[in-house]
Amino acid sequence: MLMRRKERAANLHSVIARLIVFCGILLFPALSVSGQTKNSCLDCHAKLDAPLGVTPEEYQGSIHAQKGITCVGCHGGDATKDDMLESMDVKAGFRGHLERSRIPSLCGKCHADAAYMRGYDPSLRTDQFSQYQTSVHGKLLAKGDTHVAVCADCHGAHGIHAPNDPRSSVYPTNVAQTCARCHADEAYMKLYKIPTTQSADYKASVHHQALADGDLSAPTCSTCHGSHGAAPPGVDSIQHVCSTCHLFQSQLFDSGPHKDVFAAMGLPGCITCHSNHGILAPTDAMIGTDKSAVCAKCHSEGEPAYATAAAVHRELVSLDNAIKRSDEILQRAGDAGIEVGEAQLALADGRDDLTKARVAIHSVQAAAVDQDIQAGLKVAQSTYQTGVQAMAELRFRREGLVVSLAAIGLVIFGLAFLIREIESKQKSDKEIMK
Amino acid sequence: MSPVPRFRKWLDERFGWDELLEFVHHKTVPEHSQSYWYFLGGMTLFLFITQVLTGILLLLYYRPSPDNAYESVQYIMAHVRFGWLIRSIHAWSANLMIFTAFAHMFSVFFLKAYRKPRELTWLSGMLLLFIVLGFGFSGYLLPWNMLSVFATKVGTDMAGQVPLAGHWILVFLRGGEDVTGATLTRFFGFHVAVLPGLATLLLLSHLLLVQRFGMSVPPRVEAAWRQNPSQRREIQFFPNFLLRELMAWYVALAILGALAAFKPWGLGTKADLFAPAPAGIRPEWYFMFMFQTLKLLPSKIGPIEGELLGLACFGLAGLLWTFLPFFDHGRGGRSSRWITGAGIFAAGYIIGMTVFGYLTK
Numbered sequence: 001m002l003m004r005r006k007e008r009a010a011n012l013h014s015v016i017a018r019l020i021v022f023c024g025i026l027l028f029p030a031l032s033v034s035g036q037t038k039n040s041c042l043d044c045h046a047k048l049d050a051p052l053g054v055t056p057e058e059y060q061g062s063i064h065a066q067k068g069i070t071c072v073g074c075h076g077g078d079a080t081k082d083d084m085l086e087s088m089d090v091k092a093g094f095r096g097h098l099e100r101s102r103i104p105s106l107c108g109k110c111h112a113d114a115a116y117m118r119g120y121d122p123s124l125r126t127d128q129f130s131q132y133q134t135s136v137h138g139k140l141l142a143k144g145d146t147h148v149a150v151c152a153d154c155h156g157a158h159g160i161h162a163p164n165d166p167r168s169s170v171y172p173t174n175v176a177q178t179c180a181r182c183h184a185d186e187a188y189m190k191l192y193k194i195p196t197t198q199s200a201d202y203k204a205s206v207h208h209q210a211l212a213d214g215d216l217s218a219p220t221c222s223t224c225h226g227s228h229g230a231a232p233p234g235v236d237s238i239q240h241v242c243s244t245c246h247l248f249q250s251q252l253f254d255s256g257p258h259k260d261v262f263a264a265m266g267l268p269g270c271i272t273c274h275s276n277h278g279i280l281a282p283t284d285a286m287i288g289t290d291k292s293a294v295c296a297k298c299h300s301e302g303e304p305a306y307a308t309a310a311a312v313h314r315e316l317v318s319l320d321n322a323i324k325r326s327d328e329i330l331q332r333a334g335d336a337g338i339e340v341g342e343a344q345l346a347l348a349d350g351r352d353d354l355t356k357a358r359v360a361i362h363s364v365q366a367a368a369v370d371q372d373i374q375a376g377l378k379v380a381q382s383t384y385q386t387g388v389q390a391m392a393e394l395r396f397r398r399e400g401l402v403v404s405l406a407a408i409g410l411v412i413f414g415l416a417f418l419i420r421e422i423e424s425k426q427k428s429d430k431e432i433m434k
Numbered sequence: 435m436s437p438v439p440r441f442r443k444w445l446d447e448r449f450g451w452d453e454l455l456e457f458v459h460h461k462t463v464p465e466h467s468q469s470y471w472y473f474l475g476g477m478t479l480f481l482f483i484t485q486v487l488t489g490i491l492l493l494l495y496y497r498p499s500p501d502n503a504y505e506s507v508q509y510i511m512a513h514v515r516f517g518w519l520i521r522s523i524h525a526w527s528a529n530l531m532i533f534t535a536f537a538h539m540f541s542v543f544f545l546k547a548y549r550k551p552r553e554l555t556w557l558s559g560m561l562l563l564f565i566v567l568g569f570g571f572s573g574y575l576l577p578w579n580m581l582s583v584f585a586t587k588v589g590t591d592m593a594g595q596v597p598l599a600g601h602w603i604l605v606f607l608r609g610g611e612d613v614t615g616a617t618l619t620r621f622f623g624f625h626v627a628v629l630p631g632l633a634t635l636l637l638l639s640h641l642l643l644v645q646r647f648g649m650s651v652p653p654r655v656e657a658a659w660r661q662n663p664s665q666r667r668e669i670q671f672f673p674n675f676l677l678r679e680l681m682a683w684y685v686a687l688a689i690l691g692a693l694a695a696f697k698p699w700g701l702g703t704k705a706d707l708f709a710p711a712p713a714g715i716r717p718e719w720y721f722m723f724m725f726q727t728l729k730l731l732p733s734k735i736g737p738i739e740g741e742l743l744g745l746a747c748f749g750l751a752g753l754l755w756t757f758l759p760f761f762d763h764g765r766g767g768r769s770s771r772w773i774t775g776a777g778i779f780a781a782g783y784i785i786g787m788t789v790f791g792y793l794t795k
Contacts, residue, residue, distance in 0.1 A: 337518075337522075337696075337697060337698030337700070338518075338698070339508060339511035339512040339518065339698075339701060340512070341508055341512070341701065342508065342512060397518075397519075397695045398695065400695070401691060401692060401695035401696070404688075404691050405688055405691065405692065408684050408687060408688045408691070409688070411684055412681050412684050412685065412688075415677055415680055415681045415684070416681065418677060419673075419674065419677050419678065419681075422673055422674065422677070423674065426670075426674075
């Protein structure tokens with residue numbers, strides 16, 4: 001009897017234990033959901049139209065929602081309360097609509113707090129707000145101009161994505177379009193009396209082309225102007241800005257005579273020849289004395305520099321043509337099956353020399369350009385000779401083939417004749433035997 | 435006695451030269467409306483000899499290491515006198531040899547030449563065909579260019595799919611987990627030592643068996659000759675058949691020369707093991723039907739991986755094909771007709787899938 005009771009008790013314990021585990025498995029997801037931060041704001045605002053409406057997709061897709069920061073983070077209040085009056089109670093810190101002038105400092109409360117931001121991303125910069133204060137946008141805002149861009153104008157408000165997210169309005173390929181929303185708007189820019197052609201110019205530029213081709217390191221507006229501290233670079237700064245990428249050109253410019261002359265004339269360095277937003281891919285036509293040449297804008301006939309510009313242009317064109325000639329003959333030989341890989345590789349050195357010569361132009365010293373041109377011409381000449389020999393080899397092979405095929409044809413003909421002779425003899429021998 | 439008869443007497447005393455000549459003079463080859471298929475075997479042999487000779491010449495300059503292989507082939511093509519011709523003939527001859535070997539196999543199949551007593555002739559021929567494919571697979575990697583390296587990766591990956599022993603086979607073929615310089619030296623060893631040794635032994639056995647049993651006559655011709663013995667035609671092996679064979683060899687030589695001169699075998703770009711796989715990786719044409727089939731199969735067929743099932747089917751089909759004479763005696767009847775139908779399907783499938791593979795790229 002006692003044994004039976006003990007057995008029943010043991011069974012009961014086992015059943016209870018299993019039930020607890022089972023209920024635990026069932027309840028665990030529900031408990032973990034209830035552990036998430038409740039956001040009752042969306043219950044109503046998801047149903048409202050703009051500007052008060054926020055779609056759940058927009059909110060949930062934002063970097064803030066992903067990091068667990070709800071509407072309360074910016075707007076205050078208590079999103080855990082279902083009652084509207086309680087959740088939007090001023091006593092609970094509800095701020096409601098955010099004034100434009102307060103947005104940068106509000107964002108800065110978290111984004112300028114290094115200790116706080118470290119908890120989310122230790123590599124994230126926290127100087128955005130201080131940079132913004134030095135920007136044209138920030139300075140005007142401080143003076144009370146609320147038309148200027150604030151954080152939300154570039155980053156968005158409720159659907160903010162991380163800058164490295166292609167959906168972000170500040171992702172490299174989207175920056176120009178984001179800036180253009182204001183800077184290409186003639187009516188809006190009339191307030192500041194600044195041109196609105198930058199966006200169109202940039203879109204025609206080599207920089208935009210590189211970005212569109214997938215090179216995310218190619219410059220966009222913020223690369224030259226800065227992002228949070230956006231301001232036009234001064235005349236003295238332009239060369240430094242360009243030299244962050246075009247270092248050699250900058251160093252050569254510094255070593256040449258143009259640097260002091262430009263400074264004396266108050267001309268900005270690089271953009272005097274290359275322009276600013278609409279920088280096109282440089283061509284050899286930019287050098288020389290033709291109408292399209294930038295040299296001819298300042299130098300006129302009779303000046304030594306004018307003759308030098310014409311001579312440098314001729315040299316560049318001659319090397320370019322020599323490389324094209326070698327390339328063409330090697331290509332033809334290669335297509336015909338002659339192995340010219342080594343010569344094609346050597347010709348790449350000639351192309352390097354042409355690039356070096358084009359870069360050396362920034363020193364405005366004809367001798368430096370000539371040195372690279374001569375090296376390139378030597379390569380082009382020797383590779384062209386290889387191409388000529390390859391074409392001669394091709395002729396030799398074709399002629400050799402004709403001779404060989406003729407010889408083989410003769411042998412086949414001879415064998416056919418021999419077989420006929422043998423078999424006719426064998427036939428007559430058989431007949432004789434019969 | 436002049437030197438020639440004296441030398442002949444010297445040979446005869448030692449090796450029974452006159453007896454040998456007597457044998458050659460009496461050897462005959464059947465002659466009928468389909469006897470032109472007999473030349474395919476000889477043509478494959480000629481191309482094999484060409485491979486051996488050009489291969490030896492290439493060995494004088496080729497260096498089997500990842501740092502030197504590409505450059506050495508480039509050197510052969512650009513600087514060695516007639517190096518371009520030797521390498522192009524070697525590459526083209528390899529492809530033609532595989533083509534003639536396949537054609538020879540199908541001609542033997544459809545003429546039912548594998549039937550008793552030639553079972554072992556067929557078996558040795560099938561093993562030779564596999565070795566020839568092995569030559570093609572190992573030789574493709576040797577120039578060490580982008581396409582060859584990545585095609586070898588794909589090919590050895592397929593071998594790695596074999597159940598149980600797959601990983602072991604993959605590591606054995608590659609000399610490690612990945613295609614590296616170790617794979618190159620390994621493939622070089624297979625290409626110039628292991629496979630030629632096996633091929634020579636099998637080739638000698640194959641030729642001896644052909645000599646022992648003579649040329650097979652198609653069943654229909656054989657039946658007609660049996661009914662009417664006066665219809666039986668034969669030509670002497672020497673010189674009649676041999677001279678015709680020689681003509682076929684010269685035609686093959688002319689084709690090889692024309693291909694080498696007009697379409698020298700390309701070199702591509704040097705392999706870069708860290709570069710992403712180039713577009714359009716595909717095996718050589720003789721593996722295309724298998725590659726295309728595996729490409730078309732869904733990832734899962736029931737509970738089994740599609741690629742694995744495809745490889746298993748090819749393996750099984752290859753095995754059945756190899757041992758065909760042991761279950762089809764070629765004496766006609768319903769089962770023999772089924773096997774002929776299967777052969778027509780196999781030939782059509784190989785051609786169709788190869789063309790499809792090239793059209794879809």
